[in-house]
Amino acid sequence: MDALDQRLQILHQAGMLSDQHAKDAALLREFFSKRYGITLTEENAGAFFTHFCMALHRLETDERIDPVDEVIQDEIQDEADYDNACFVADEIQQSVVALPDWERGYILVHLIVLLGKVREAYDKEILGE
Structure with missing residues (x-):
């Protein structure tokens, strides 16, 4: 069991994630591995995985957060991986x-x-390099 599995287990046992959303978080890791050959780890995806799990928790509790600030949104659109990130985000949604x-x-x-x-x-x- 790696650090992300441990985090998922803790969030699930603490009641932050339902059984279904714990499965969804595990599915996210499987999705990256099978679709892109990317193993999500603490080093490359710790913050992303935690945010994803908390987004699932907010789904369960009907909690809404403010969207990302417009300044940040403008900045990320200039990033080299922005289009790729949009594509991946769309695939995660689907x-x-x-x-x-x-x-x-x-x-x-x-x-x-x-x-x-x-x-x-x-x-x-x-x-x-």
């Missing part, structure tokens, strides 16, 4: 769980970071 629109900006921020970390790891391991 294949894993549909999250409310106000979560999208936060998910995109985390996906941009994740994709950057995956690229860095690839460059380091494969290209020796």
Whole structure:
């Protein structure tokens, strides 16, 4: 059991995630592995996975959060991985769980970071950079 599995187990046992949403969080990891060959780990996706789990909790409790600030939204649109992050976010919506629109900006921020970390790891391991 790795750190993300432990986090998921703790959130589930603490009542923060229903059985179904705990399965959805596990499905997110499986989705990344099968669809993109990306293993979500504490190092590359700790913040993303935690945010995703908390978004699931907010779904359960009908809690709404403010969307990402417009300044941040404008900044992330200039990121190299923005279009890829949008594509992945859309696939998560369709294949894993549909999250409310106000979560999208936060998910995109985390996906941009994740994709950057995956690229860095690839460059380091494969290209020796």
